[in-house]
Amino acid sequence: MEEIAKTITEYISHTLEIISALVIATALLQLIIDYFKSAIKKKKIITAEEARVKFGSSVAVALELLLGGDVLTTAVAPSWNDIGKLAAIATIRTILNYFLERELSHMHQTKSHMS
Numbered sequence: 001m002e003e004i005a006k007t008i009t010e011y012i013s014h015t016l017e018i019i020s021a022l023v024i025a026t027a028l029l030q031l032i033i034d035y036f037k038s039a040i041k042k043k044k045i046i047t048a049e050e051a052r053v054k055f056g057s058s059v060a061v062a063l064e065l066l067l068g069g070d071v072l073t074t075a076v077a078p079s080w081n082d083i084g085k086l087a088a089i090a091t092i093r094t095i096l097n098y099f100l101e102r103e104l105s106h107m108h109q110t111k112s113h114m115s
Helices: 002-041 048-075 080-114
Strands: none
Touching: 002 048, 048 080
16 A cells, blocks of 8 residues: 555646746747847836746746655655755745745835835
8 A cells, every 4th residue: 555655646746846847948939029029019018027026926936836845755754855945945935935036025015115
């Protein structure tokens, strides 16, 4: 029974890894499209700060998905290596989200002062 659970969680984990890669690839593609639209129209479609926040948010979502996959993998007979990896990913995600929130708050305050 443990082997079946391990196999299922591995498939789900791999699926989440693929989805995470697609999320980042989509965000990167959107960033490139916005850049070229700006270059063609010679008008800012998106500011550098907005681009960082948008892309960073996508990376944060990807990290959330990867963390979910790692939690699943670790849930079935975890090794100390698995637990350490999970802790590292959770720490990175938390730090990234903290700085993203700060950036979003700063952008919001800047827009409020401009209005």
